[in-house]
Amino acid sequence: MTWFEALVLGLVQGLTEFLPISSSAHIRIVSELWFGEDAGASFTAVIQLGTEAAVVIYFAKDIWRLLKAWFRGLVSRAARSDPDYRMAWYVIYGSIPIAVLGVLFKEQIRSGLRNLWITAIVLMVFAAILAVADETGRQARTRLTLKDSWVMGFAQAMALVPGVSRSGGTLTAGLFLGLRREDATRYAFLLAIPSVFGAGIFSIPDVMDRSGPGLQADIPQTIAATVVSFVVGYACVAWLLRYVSKHSYMVFVWYRIALGAVLCALLATGVVSPT
Structure with a gap:
């Protein structure tokens, strides 16, 4: 992998991670x-650390509040009535499906699953489901339940297939459950x-082992791509949260269909080989 390729892929990752258009599909296609x-x-998974670092910083106050409520709830029965305590557990529960x-x-x-025929079809099929x-x-609910966390957790797990979109799958499930877009x-x-x-973190050793097929990035290139994805991703988080408060997801639906x-x-x- 050249430096130009690494920086371009970092830019693509930052632009697409939080939009319901599948960052892994875009990395694969580009x-x-x-x-x-x-x-x-593996490279895709590692540079996603940059965009998630952007989420951690953007939601730092919320995350800190959830963590404090969770730890208080572990030792105090009274603190377990705090909605933040329940939300912290919902994040944990919802993370189990994709981990397993x-x-x-x-x-x-x-x-x-990285076959481009699969990616193209999945992009279009899940565009229709999102639509x-x-x-x-109904977009009437603001509070999650335990059931919601499991349903949305399994929806997130579908993003293991390039083309589904981690945010897109989770958002689609949330909308079907009646949650507001925001x-x-x-x-x-x-x-x-x-x-x-x-x-x-699990994929870092695989990136360091440069003996596999395809593009192979060295450590400095991977770090650079991750930093680029962080900077661009931070801007995209703020933009998307403002966008969804006033607009539907249909622009992303049509984009997915066109790309597929x-x-x-x-x-x-x-013109392109599927594998």
């Missing part, structure tokens, strides 16, 4: 179209923190 090879699931499935299907995630959720969701979006951001940090259709055309004509 690396194949521009650079002729797959950057790999990520370990169980590690090899498939890093190989077969239905956005149009039919509340579903905030929970999606919080829910991503444990899973992305876990996957990123173009990718199908490129694959069908042999």
